[in-house]
Amino acid sequence: MRFGIVVNEGPYTHQASDTAYHFTKAVLAGGHEVFRVFFYHDGVNNGTRYTVPPQDDRNLQKLWSELAEQHGIDLVVCIAAAQRRGILDESEAKRHGKSGDNIAPGFRISGLGQLIEAGIEADRLVVFGD
Amino acid sequence: MSEGNTKKFLYINRKAPHGSIYALESLEVVLIGAAFEQDVSLAFLDDGVFQIAAGQDTAGIGSKNFAKTYRALGDYEVRKLYVERESLAERGLSESDLMPITYEDEDDDYAEKPSIHLVDRAEMARIIRDSDVVLSF
Numbered sequence: 001m002r003f004g005i006v007v008n009e010g011p012y013t014h015q016a017s018d019t020a021y022h023f024t025k026a027v028l029a030g031g032h033e034v035f036r037v038f039f040y041h042d043g044v045n046n047g048t049r050y051t052v053p054p055q056d057d058r059n060l061q062k063l064w065s066e067l068a069e070q071h072g073i074d075l076v077v078c079i080a081a082a083q084r085r086g087i088l089d090e091s092e093a094k095r096h097g098k099s100g101d102n103i104a105p106g107f108r109i110s111g112l113g114q115l116i117e118a119g120i121e122a123d124r125l126v127v128f129g130d
Numbered sequence: 131m132s133e134g135n136t137k138k139f140l141y142i143n144r145k146a147p148h149g150s151i152y153a154l155e156s157l158e159v160v161l162i163g164a165a166f167e168q169d170v171s172l173a174f175l176d177d178g179v180f181q182i183a184a185g186q187d188t189a190g191i192g193s194k195n196f197a198k199t200y201r202a203l204g205d206y207e208v209r210k211l212y213v214e215r216e217s218l219a220e221r222g223l224s225e226s227d228l229m230p231i232t233y234e235d236e237d238d239d240y241a242e243k244p245s246i247h248l249v250d251r252a253e254m255a256r257i258i259r260d261s262d263v264v265l266s267f
């Protein structure tokens with residue numbers, strides 16, 4: 001089965017990102033396909049590489065980036081939600097006159113159309129959030 | 131994307147319009163999603179019914195008042211807005227407290243028709259069950 005995953009909450013303040021991560025791993029372990037993971041609302045905060053949690057805690061950004069690298073998963077951060085919350089890639093940073101970008105490896109910034117497309121193309125779209 | 135791949139999208143709005151960003155960002159998804167020519171419905175339940183309450187004024191809190199965007203949904207061919215009757219009643223609201231949201235029916239000489247339909251909780255459950263893609267905000 002082909003899954004689309006939506007993460008609507010940021011890391012650490014809410015369980016949703018952890019649960020979505022474990023669910024995505026379970027989907028892959030079960031031999032299923034992950035069409036895309038889409039990050040919306042505060043979920044975009046999973047995609048900043050400036051995340052530095054204490055060493056004895058998990059690093060959700062890294063876990064997502066590693067999963068993307070290992071399995072070639074498409075991690076998409078909503079551009080409008082990301083800009084509001086200060087998540088920028090190189091071209092967005094340049095366009096808005098900011099001195100640096102902070103998008104994490106394996107993540108890309110794109111539009112909400114990617115969320116709708118995930119809904120259309122996936123057999124199941126599973127949403128994690130409040 | 132293959133032609134004719136139309137799914138029933140249901141956007142469930144459960145939170146009050148101001149005080150968090152969920153309502154505004156839900157509306158942004160609906161507006162973008164309208165371009166994909168899917169079968170789109172919106173549901174308003176729990177505190178989500180406040181999103182389409184008439185007379186919203188955000189001047190006092192300095193945040194964006196996007197309430198009038200709901201009235202433009204008809205222009206985006208988003209015409210099915212389901213409001214849960216029990217959620218309204220639990221909050222002391224009735225249909226007359228909601229803003230009028232209509233669309234023009236091109237198959238009926240562009241007659242202006244109401245987009246809002248009040249449904250009871252059991253009917254809302256059926257609408258959710260019959261949808262292919264459910265996004266809850």
